[in-house]
Amino acid sequence: MAISRILIANRGEIALRVIRTCKALAIESVLAASKADMDSLPARLADRTVCIGPARPADSYLRVDTIVQAALGVKADALHPGYGFLSERPALARLCEQEGVIFIGPTAAQIEAVGDKLCARTEAEAAGVPTAPGGPVETVGEAMMLGREIGPPFLIKAVGGGGGRGMKRVDRLEDLPSAMELAGAEAGSAFGDARVYLERFVERGRHVEVQILGDGNGRVVHLGERDCSVQRRYQKLIEETPAPGLSADFRARIHAAALQFAERLSYRSAGTVEFLVDLERNAFYFLEMNARIQVEHPVTEVVTGINLVAEQIAIADGRGLRLKQDDVKREGCAIECRINAEDPARDFCPSPGTVRTAVWPSGEGVRVDTHIASGSRIPPYYDSLMAKIIVRAPDRPIAIERMRHALAATHIDGIATNLAFHADVLADPEFQAGGVDTSYLPHFLERRRLVQEVRAHG
């Protein structure tokens, strides 16, 4: 069977990115858009756009029944969920499975297995993948016993959490009982699941993730790793590949661990296995698996030359994995900066509105994934990602240089953006040296704030 029409259940740059690949593959694209997005660039470029509901995501992009009805109504063979919204809701994948619409992603059961963080942790252990010292705790007594064994500082994590949500840091053993009770109650109300588990908190950690592709029958390949340590409140801002400063052996072990995990699940489609690299112990631990295409996937695409969305579609179409591990060649370095409509001067407050002018960079080794052009509106209902600027170069210093030129060539008027902030990070010797950990950005922001205060008063 051949997929000939895809419903895209998403918006923004990822919707446009999927539409472009559909066009390249001569597949018809139908965009499911909210009222607020009917005049967006993706809505104009899709072969057809259907309005699925009002601007509010709960009434449009988050409605499983409406999305599947739209797919059936336009006679789409397949559905691409993008990232965010319903992409990792087992309910959407399941309803697609029931209604005979091909879900371009993993099976509902796989989404469920990795969505339950404790289940994912257990699977990782069973696959021989290292996990941070810790485990499930049901009572305060159990927490204290485990706490004594692994030693502080601790992280209490909600089983239903993930992506930085539902975590609580505890520095002292004696604070565990009260923190446990609070965490359980919070998890219950936030995720409808009061279960928590305890892990040792890694003070100096880097966020390194491995991109994989699986055929759903146990065959999996990896496409290398990405370092996403430049984060603010668990929101990634800059991603790069390869992860700087890892030994060849360490890199090979982390790739192998990702493969072991995905093979154990017989994972289907594109996915990412996230690890925390413990700098002090020269070790890595499984964090979670993201069962979707990720925002930062282009850095992997530009160094491998592999179109991940095209591979997702091929796998969904039953054509299996078209690559062997040996076919995956990674050349050079790539960096991505996420350009957000938010104001770093005002604690990164979102700045929706109308973009008066948008000039994006181009040139050798520069790729821009964006749905924003001059005159585009950025509605306040959705996340603030405007564009991803991706550069590729033979080595990291040249990649940084290219990104600095690309940022300088970008002009956005009408709304506040984090462009200047990115330029400052790229100019920072610590970032340039490579291999920063996840505490880098908060410290950088603090330094930057102090410098600006001195300037203002000096």
Next chain:
Amino acid sequence: MTLTAKDVAEIMRLLEQSSFDNLSLEIDGVKLNLQRGSAVPVRQPAAPAPPAESQPQSVRSVAPKAKPPSEPGLAEVASPLLGIFYRAPKPGEPPFVELGSKVEEDTVIGIIEVMKLMNSVRAGVKGEVVEILAENAALVEYDEILLRLRPGT
């Protein structure tokens, strides 16, 4: 994450500066609904539709993609949901309304099916049906004009 009074004030300011009339926000279980004051003339807000319940339709003046009205002053009945539109309660039965039908605000003019869930659509205004735009058993989009009425009478 919690919302402080300062956050709310900031969000209100953003809404004020934006081109939108209302804002609904949900962060970790905290719901915030903001609506611009009536100083700005607003079109009836499109009601977030409870799916399994019938409800009157907001009547509006501008619609994308619809053919122009045959006469001025017509009221429009727009679809509250994306789904399959049915003009009759069951196949083979007469349609809820025909051209020339007189309707009250709560007269059912059709059914919209969303994944086997039937939602009845009401006229929302009193008047006479003069145009039927939506086809039977076809997909209609959210806010698509289903039919036009001559109000009053």
